[in-house]
Amino acid sequence: MKKIICAALFLTAAYTLGAQEPVTYKATSEVDYSAQVPVSIKTNFEATYPTATIVTWMPMGEDYWYASYKTDNNRIVRVYYNTQPWYLMRNGGFKASLPVLNTFVPDDVITNAINTYGNSLYSITRRLSNGNEEMYHVTFIRNGVAEIATMNGQGVASTETKITTTQH
DSSP, X not given: OHHHHHHHHHHHHHHHHHTOOOOOOOOSOOSOOGGGSOHHHHHHHHHHOTTOOSOEEXXXXXXXXXXXXXXXXXXXXXXXXXXXXXXXXXXXXXXXXXXXXXXXXXXXXHHHHHHHHGGGEEEEEEEOOSSSSOEEEEEEEETTEEEEEEEETTSOBOOOOOEEEEOO
């Protein structure tokens, strides 16, 4: 009987380890809004950015939509579109490349921050530390609230001590 229980536990552990997904860039939204995006905005985006593959659409208030995608040079790009008729006729939009880098940040830290925080990531800033280890403040925005976490020089998020600030 003990052998059966041990075998069952071993198989369960093996299945659990085999079912894990590698860490990749993921959007933080669980809802797929792509069907609700106005056709003119979606068509303009696809014509302007034909190489964008994994695109996440999100509403922003009543007047804006934005599309997020990851570029080949490991940056998150957001393209904003206004839904007002005058802007829809012009097919105008503007884009922002994230994360905002306030100081020099190594590529490993940027990659790990993007993989950890996804679309929530806003900025990364090097901070002074007491020891010889480099530390970085990583700002991400969830549900309209800015939070700051720390990462070490290898891009590993350290303790989950977060400083929360509200947006006005």
